[in-house]
Amino acid sequence: MLSALTQLLVFQLAGEVVARGLNLPVPGPVLGMLFLFVALALRGGPGHELQTTSQNLLQHLSLLFVPAGTGIMVHLHRVADEWLPLLLSLLISTVATLVVTALVMKLCMRRQAAPGEAP
């Protein structure tokens, strides 16, 4: 577990350094994910340890959002003042995003699967 955790942190650090060094708008951890992906492709997959540690970490991904979510208590005031536009915006926009993304993908896949059509 220790070596896997170290690897994850090293890739995060590399991502952070490159993102800041080159002034990229992409956050360090996302770049770190990309670097790790390239490394996995180069060495043909994660070792057993990295596989299990990551699985454990991702299994409780939800937990990691709890501290930030609890921050709602600081904004109860603004939320109380603007609850209607906030609620409608979040609700409608989230549903719209789910539907639009899924529909566009479905249409593209149908085109891709259609015989005689160039992809």
Add this chain to the structure above:
Amino acid sequence: MTPQLTEIWVYLSASPLLGLTVTLLAYQAAFWLYRRSGMNPLANPVLIAVAILVLLLTSTATSYETYFAGAQFVHFLLGPATVALAIPLYTQFRRVRSMLLPVVAGLIAGSLTAALSAIAIARLFGASLPTQLSLAPKSVTTPIAMGIAERIGGIPSLTAVLVIVTGILGAVGARAIFDAMKLHDPAIRGFAIGVASHGIGTARAFLVSEQAGAFAALAMGLNGALTALLLPLLLGWLR
């Protein structure tokens, strides 16, 4: 409280131990409820854990800063967890490569819908400008969304909360929406959840299937990068 209890409380409220422990306890309780409900998406563990913590903190008059001094150790793991998403992505890469066109088209359409519809609806119903701008990156994973909010003139900590709520809404509603659309491909379901509701949606997708989870993770990463690039430019043109 007796003087001795007060003394213990003073010590504990100044140390990170308490914030960290109550976060884990609240999450365990929430997860237990989630399981008991048969993994009903309405019993979302993030939602329940946050509700428990807010009640606990407000009833003990503990500030968020004090709480976060301990909870930041959990918060920190978001970074390595994001990096770790490369592994399911790698495992599912063959399927992803065969779906390149749908993935790219779905990503662009979904990313634009998420940001622009959030601003438009909030504006329509009279939200203030900082609130509108805080809403714009709501479908992007927390650390990226906070960075975007800061750049475009939103309130980063409000964005963090809106991101979480969006994640919960997506995780709660996705199954019913996709079932109504008669959409069964786990790759599409996962990807759409990842675009709309980032890591919380991804967490939910992983509980359903590895393939849905991997596509959700892919969507979350891509949408984070695309929104970070696109939103500042787009808002610059709109102004």
